[in-house]
Amino acid sequence: MTADADEADADEEADTETAGSGAKPVAGRPGLLGRRRARRRVSTSQRRRRSSALVLALGLLATGVLWTLLAPGGNAASASDSNEAVRQGRALYLQGCSTCHGLGAQGSSTGPSLIGVGAAAVDFQVSTGRMPLAAPAAQADRKAPIYSDTQIAQLAAYIDSLGGGPEIPKVDDTALDDAALSKGGELYRANCAQCHQAVAQGAPLTYGKFAPSLDGSTATQIIEAMRTGPESMPVFGDRQINEEDAVAVAAYVRHLTDAPSPGGFSLGKYGPVPEGLLAILVGIGGLLAVCLWIGARQKR
Ligand code: HEC
Numbered sequence: 001m002t003a004d005a006d007e008a009d010a011d012e013e014a015d016t017e018t019a020g021s022g023a024k025p026v027a028g029r030p031g032l033l034g035r036r037r038a039r040r041r042v043s044t045s046q047r048r049r050r051s052s053a054l055v056l057a058l059g060l061l062a063t064g065v066l067w068t069l070l071a072p073g074g075n076a077a078s079a080s081d082s083n084e085a086v087r088q089g090r091a092l093y094l095q096g097c098s099t100c101h102g103l104g105a106q107g108s109s110t111g112p113s114l115i116g117v118g119a120a121a122v123d124f125q126v127s128t129g130r131m132p133l134a135a136p137a138a139q140a141d142r143k144a145p146i147y148s149d150t151q152i153a154q155l156a157a158y159i160d161s162l163g164g165g166p167e168i169p170k171v172d173d174t175a176l177d178d179a180a181l182s183k184g185g186e187l188y189r190a191n192c193a194q195c196h197q198a199v200a201q202g203a204p205l206t207y208g209k210f211a212p213s214l215d216g217s218t219a220t221q222i223i224e225a226m227r228t229g230p231e232s233m234p235v236f237g238d239r240q241i242n243e244e245d246a247v248a249v250a251a252y253v254r255h256l257t258d259a260p261s262p263g264g265f266s267l268g269k270y271g272p273v274p275e276g277l278l279a280i281l282v283g284i285g286g287l288l289a290v291c292l293w294i295g296a297r298q299k300r
């Protein structure tokens with residue numbers, strides 16, 4: 001090493017020392033060395049100033065980007081969206097439902113309280129046309145819905161805002177296609193068939209009530225019915241039938257009601273009894289008629 005390089009080294013050390021300790025530069029070393037050091041100190045402090053400005057700018061930029069990406073912007077928009085839905089839903093509710101369910105959905109003599117029934121109950125009742133009820137009856141019938149999907153969502157948002165409750169289930173087609181039909185069938189026969197019958201065509205219950213046919217029910221409505229238990233139907237909660245199994249039941253019901261009848265005339269899918277009856281009446285009855293006809297011809 002040359003003396004010059006040594007000097008430079010020493011210089012470097014001194015510099016890092018000052019930078020490290022943050023203390024004032026060591027004063028008083030005279031001559032060429034001192035000037036060189038001074039020049040170098042100026043350039044490093046300039047560089048340092050420039051780089052800290054750059055870091056500051058980058059930091060600000062990153063904060064700005066992160067703010068726009070993550071921070072309240074999006075949430076604020078969706079929160080005000082849902083507030084708007086609740087507001088619209090309340091207006092629809094006051095107009096179409098409050099006469100029976102009360103101004104604050106607390107219930108009245110003509111309709112039960114809706115606090116805590118959840119968005120699922122509203123979506124089920126209104127999308128199947130059961131609500132708004134036209135007049136008191138033993139049981140609300142399925143009808144064409146009078147509210148649009150958007151309005152139903154707004155009504156549901158309003159009722160949900162009053163006290164929570166079961167959410168509207170989200171079922172996608174792939175989940176339905178992939179569902180285990182055999183498991184769904186097992187659960188259906190164990191839990192639903194006693195009222196809705198083996199092939200979901202429905203049947204009368206007591207006191208003018210009836211378990212309706214499930215022909216027109218969508219998968220969403222089937223799960224909503226399980227979760228909310230309309231009228232005399234029991235509630236099937238998450239613990240009895242979990243989410244995956246509920247989708248399997250829905251898939252099975254859709255399969256039952258959509259499946260073609262490879263055997264031809266399905267006779268309303270009432271099962272072996274009407275089929276046997278038809279065989280006796282038409283089949284044996286027909287044979288008897290033919291026999292009688294032959295007998296009558298031979299007498300002559
Ligand atoms: C003429 C009176 C009447 C009107 C109007 C009416 N309802 Fe009902 N509602 C009832 C009665 C009675 C029941 C209970 C009997 C039943 O479920 O069939 C009921 C039940 C319900 C339920 C089920 C509650 C539960 O415990 O699961 C929901 C949800 C509901 N109504 C929502 C509505 C909404 C939303 C509207 C307005 C679009 C509306 N109703 C309009 C009388 C009414």
Ligand code: HEC
Nearest residue numbers: 128140142191192195210211212217222225230231232233
């Ligand atoms: C105790 C009898 C009973 C049992 C058990 C029962 N239901 Fe129901 N279900 C009913 C009645 C009654 C209604 C009609 C409710 C109304 O009109 O408000 C109904 C309505 C429904 C509807 C609505 C159909 C429509 O017209 O839109 C569906 C879907 C449904 N049930 C599915 C099921 C499934 C799935 C199960 C089994 C997990 C089940 N039910 C078990 C009695 C029953």
